[in-house]
Amino acid sequence: MGSLKALWKLTRFEHALMFSAVVLIGLALAAERVPPLTQPIILALLAPMLAEVGIFALNDYLDIKTDKANKRTDRPLATGEISPGIAVALSAIGIIGALVSVYLISMPAFEFALFIAAISVLYNFKLKDLPLVGNMIVGFSMAAPLLFGSIVFFNSFFFSRLILILSAIAFIAGTAREIVKSIQDMEGDAKARKSKTLPIIIGAKNSALIAALLYITAIVLTPVLYAYGLKQTIPGIALITAADLIFLFLVLMILKSQDKSTLKVARKYSLLAFGLAILGVLLSVIF
Numbered sequence: 001m002g003s004l005k006a007l008w009k010l011t012r013f014e015h016a017l018m019f020s021a022v023v024l025i026g027l028a029l030a031a032e033r034v035p036p037l038t039q040p041i042i043l044a045l046l047a048p049m050l051a052e053v054g055i056f057a058l059n060d061y062l063d064i065k066t067d068k069a070n071k072r073t074d075r076p077l078a079t080g081e082i083s084p085g086i087a088v089a090l091s092a093i094g095i096i097g098a099l100v101s102v103y104l105i106s107m108p109a110f111e112f113a114l115f116i117a118a119i120s121v122l123y124n125f126k127l128k129d130l131p132l133v134g135n136m137i138v139g140f141s142m143a144a145p146l147l148f149g150s151i152v153f154f155n156s157f158f159f160s161r162l163i164l165i166l167s168a169i170a171f172i173a174g175t176a177r178e179i180v181k182s183i184q185d186m187e188g189d190a191k192a193r194k195s196k197t198l199p200i201i202i203g204a205k206n207s208a209l210i211a212a213l214l215y216i217t218a219i220v221l222t223p224v225l226y227a228y229g230l231k232q233t234i235p236g237i238a239l240i241t242a243a244d245l246i247f248l249f250l251v252l253m254i255l256k257s258q259d260k261s262t263l264k265v266a267r268k269y270s271l272l273a274f275g276l277a278i279l280g281v282l283l284s285v286i287f
Helices: 004-011 013-031 039-062 064-069 084-103 107-125 133-154 161-184 186-193 198-202 204-227 234-256 260-286
Strands: none
Touching (some): 004 084, 013 039, 039 133, 064 186, 084 107, 107 133, 133 161, 161 234, 204 234, 234 260
16 A cells, blocks of 8 residues: 555645644634634534645546656655545545535535635646646645635635635645645646646746746735734744745746756745745734
8 A cells, every 4th residue: 555654645645734724813813712622623624634635646546747857756646655536545545534524514615615625626637738827726736725714714715804814825836836836846847738828838036936936926915914903923924034045035036947866955944934934824813
């Protein structure tokens, strides 16, 4: 079946934990406090974890040839550590499990989750090959847990201005991060999938410039969060500022070089920045 480490790499389970934390932020911002762990809340935190497991497993199953072409040693299907059958099974269990969990919460939450699942599957099969469209879908997936948390709490498609602004920042930074990934994978994408991603169309340097501008936009928007109600706590401000500084460092990094090793490091640092930002916002809500 593959080692636990290989399964973690396949499902990118750190993303699942982060997405669950973002749902908690959406719930807490909507409730203006950390909500008690009732059954709907537990299901709301479980659903994104199951969905991420399923979607990432499906992504890697469909990208076996591309990952081999890109020499992605961090992809266990490409290296043979995990069989394709296991990935398909995990994908089905994760996606179906997530939808069942959300169905038990409310109909608005289920409708939103069904929409996310549909565009995620379409992304994995075709939309990821289109310029910018695929990047924006991944960017939206970074914002979706915030919106989902609000939907679960209000049982409707109502969103506060603070949640909308935070979602916009997550979308912009997430899109930038995915453009960097497209630059990193452009050789294999062109060869194995015949993709027409943004860097394949306009080149690595121009794509890096767009990603950099998006990161800068996300940084500039950060103070707006406090103008619309995010509590100004010392731990929260410190962590969010640290995240912005990392994003600024990434801007300089990707503009200077677009080689694979640099982009790989940039992706890792961007995940750290997202983690710090999530923790910072969560602490701002709690204290």
